[in-house]
Amino acid sequence: MTDTATAETAPRTDLFAKFDPIIQTRETLLASGVEDPYNLVMEKVLSPTRAICNGRDTILLGTYNYMGMTFDPDVLDAGKQALADFGSGTTGSRVLNGTYQGHKECEDALKEFYGMDHAMVFSTGYQANLGIIATIAGKGDYVVLDIDSHASIYDGCAMGKAEIVPFKHNDIEALEKRLKRIPEGAGILVVLEGVYSMLGDVAPLKEMVAICKKYGAMVLVDEAHSMGFIGENGRGVAEEQGIMDDVDFIIGTFSKSVGTVGGFCVSNHPKFDIMRLVCRPYVFTASLPPSVVATAATSIRKLMHGSNKRAHLWENSRTLHKGLLDLGFDLGTPEPQSAIIAVIMPDLQQGAMMWEALLREGLYVNLARPPATPANMTLLRCSLCAEHSEEEVQTILQMFERAGKAVGII
Numbered sequence: 001m002t003d004t005a006t007a008e009t010a011p012r013t014d015l016f017a018k019f020d021p022i023i024q025t026r027e028t029l030l031a032s033g034v035e036d037p038y039n040l041v042m043e044k045v046l047s048p049t050r051a052i053c054n055g056r057d058t059i060l061l062g063t064y065n066y067m068g069m070t071f072d073p074d075v076l077d078a079g080k081q082a083l084a085d086f087g088s089g090t091t092g093s094r095v096l097n098g099t100y101q102g103h104k105e106c107e108d109a110l111k112e113f114y115g116m117d118h119a120m121v122f123s124t125g126y127q128a129n130l131g132i133i134a135t136i137a138g139k140g141d142y143v144v145l146d147i148d149s150h151a152s153i154y155d156g157c158a159m160g161k162a163e164i165v166p167f168k169h170n171d172i173e174a175l176e177k178r179l180k181r182i183p184e185g186a187g188i189l190v191v192l193e194g195v196y197s198m199l200g201d202v203a204p205l206k207e208m209v210a211i212c213k214k215y216g217a218m219v220l221v222d223e224a225h226s227m228g229f230i231g232e233n234g235r236g237v238a239e240e241q242g243i244m245d246d247v248d249f250i251i252g253t254f255s256k257s258v259g260t261v262g263g264f265c266v267s268n269h270p271k272f273d274i275m276r277l278v279c280r281p282y283v284f285t286a287s288l289p290p291s292v293v294a295t296a297a298t299s300i301r302k303l304m305h306g307s308n309k310r311a312h313l314w315e316n317s318r319t320l321h322k323g324l325l326d327l328g329f330d331l332g333t334p335e336p337q338s339a340i341i342a343v344i345m346p347d348l349q350q351g352a353m354m355w356e357a358l359l360r361e362g363l364y365v366n367l368a369r370p371p372a373t374p375a376n377m378t379l380l381r382c383s384l385c386a387e388h389s390e391e392e393v394q395t396i397l398q399m400f401e402r403a404g405k406a407v408g409i410i
């Protein structure tokens with residue numbers, strides 16, 4: 001026996017005690033007999049819009065595969081070729097042995113896609129926000145951000161130790177009020193999103209960016225949910241609103257329209273390249289596997305010519321939005337603003353019942369709940385794909401009608 005084993009032990013505080021409320025909520029929900037909405041396994045994925053779940057062919061309406069690139073033959077071929085030519089992984093950081101030809105090609109594709117001077121590829125979009133925000137806004141600087149910002153934006157602020165100044169969601173006046181109060185001469189980064197992922201609503205970027213300029217703030221826009229789809233060339237809401245040249249940094253991800261995994265930042269800032277040496281979530285992690293950057297680069301290049309797909313996705317979004325409204329569902333936006341259509345549920349219990357009823361119908365959507373959602377809402381988040389056919393959208397509406405009536409929501 002060792003000395004430590006015999007030593008008297010002090011009572012321990014259970015570090016898991018803080019999770020008791022969330023454990024309790026989960027147990028109450030599952031005790032009601034509904035299936036766990038956060039534990040679904042896709043047994044086989046058949047296409048961008050269909051998978052086998054619980055042994056049944058299911059329409060996918062809860063992925064971020066907006067442009068349906070995950071099974072694109074050119075994308076798959078590029079990935080297979082890179083796997084054969086470069087192996088399964090880089091086993092290193094971008095600044096050491098982890099930059100392959102494919103990473104450079106992927107950054108070139110991004111520069112071309114956005115028409116920007118610099119592009120930097122990260123291992124996830126989460127790390128891109130974490131890294132860029134934490135590195136450029138440090139102690140003594142201010143980050144002014146929409147209160148509904150993604151967790152990776154908040155985490156970037158916490159890591160950088162800048163002063164966080166949130167403002168009311170999409171409220172132009174609230175943004176100006178906050179900017180007005182910041183001491184003159186302080187460094188200010190305003191962080192906005194093109195499309196907010198919970199309600200699928202679009203930011204008034206044009207007006208907001210004009211105000212940022214007035215107060216000498218730099219602007220970062222996260223276009224995670226708009227890349228590929230919104231804007232004439234799919235560059236996002238900044239393109240749609242004609243302000244590409246006024247934005248300092250655009251953050252994006254490969255895990256949505258691009259159809260794989262990874263993140264990036266593009267910028268015209270002349271000193272941007274120094275980020276490669278000072279940005280810790282870029283330096284201190286392994287780079288993306290060669291097959292991933294090859295699929296991403298191929299997908300990005302194809303998205304430049306995706307106007308037919310974009311038009312079809314808008315059509316799907318309009319049809320689903322109108323159909324759900326006509327059925328009597330309460331939606332997150334008065335009109336379709338993106339590929340995300342959020343159906344507001346009365347509460348978590350009924351939301352989970354509706355989610356399960358839809359799954360039994362053969363439809364998968366996302367059940368979103370606080371703290372991820374704004375204003376304590378429970379949402380059934382529907383994300384459309386350019387590969388959903390017109391018939392599939394009609395089938396989806398019929399499923400919503402049957403499930404909604406069975407659960408008593410409509």
Ligand SMILES: Cc1ncc(COP(=O)(O)O)c(C=O)c1O
Pocket residue numbers: 124125126127129150152193197222224225253254255261262263
């Ligand atoms: C707005 C926003 N930014 C960043 C991310 C992170 O992206 P990734 O999945 O590549 O980490 C997400 C992911 O959901 C997001 O919604």
